[in-house]
Amino acid sequence: MNTALTVSEAAARFGLTAHTLRWYEQVGLVDPVPRDGAGRRRYAEADLNRLAFLTRLRTTGMPVREMLRYVELARLGSETEAARRALLEAHRRRVLARIADLEADLEVIDRKIASYGS
Amino acid sequence: MNTALTVSEAAARFGLTAHTLRWYEQVGLVDPVPRDGAGRRRYAEADLNRLAFLTRLRTTGMPVREMLRYVELARLGSETEAARRALLEAHRRRVLARIADLEADLEVIDRKIASYGS
DNA sequence: AGTTGACTTAGAGTGCACTCGAAGCGGGAG
């Protein structure tokens, strides 16, 4: 079974562009993806899973800079698990705060909408 | 009673910089703020209220481009109220969707944190 | 009177995260 995807297919799966996926590789966010005989990227299950998690970090607003620190910790092996966990927990707190802010701001906007009457 | 604030004071109140506040004026996000005898901006109650709402739009992710459309509608008077309301409602839906996305992504991150054990 | 510090303007510069262009290669369809 050959489920390996091309760069465009993988990009589509995560709502990114092929350009962006190559760029992620270029800046070191993901390790170089295995190539086929013609030198083309082939995204296998494991690559897709890594991407899936990274895109979650990204869409929740983690800066690329910090994602780089995370993946570099991961490259160093299991000794860095505590550090990675701490990094994710800090991010989690930021996301929770962001959600709370959005909800508070939304209430103000709702009041404005209401002020326009029906 | 003179409660009018300087540009820095007003900026501090909204977590912006004086530079940003001047830039908002320059690009037309806010009308030129009344000046004192020395030509310095003096933010009165009404100016601060307008800014308070605009910063809510901004922090909820409305692009400056769209905020401009909103304030231009407001300048046109009460005939544009329906359009303004529609614009805010569309934004409201986007913010709700954003919150939902953040919550879904956060769950994935939580699972990852849990996978690192205690 | 002099110094300090916040203000003024116009315009240039920055950081982030892509996004695109150019030039070339390779593999499947007709």
Added chain:
DNA sequence: CTCCCGCTTCGAGTGCACTCTAAGTCAACT
């Protein structure tokens, strides 16, 4: 065999939202 399309690399360009610089003014403090 030829055409076309999607891939390759490298490097330059873009859009957004600020952010800062330079040169100057003005009011208040010492």
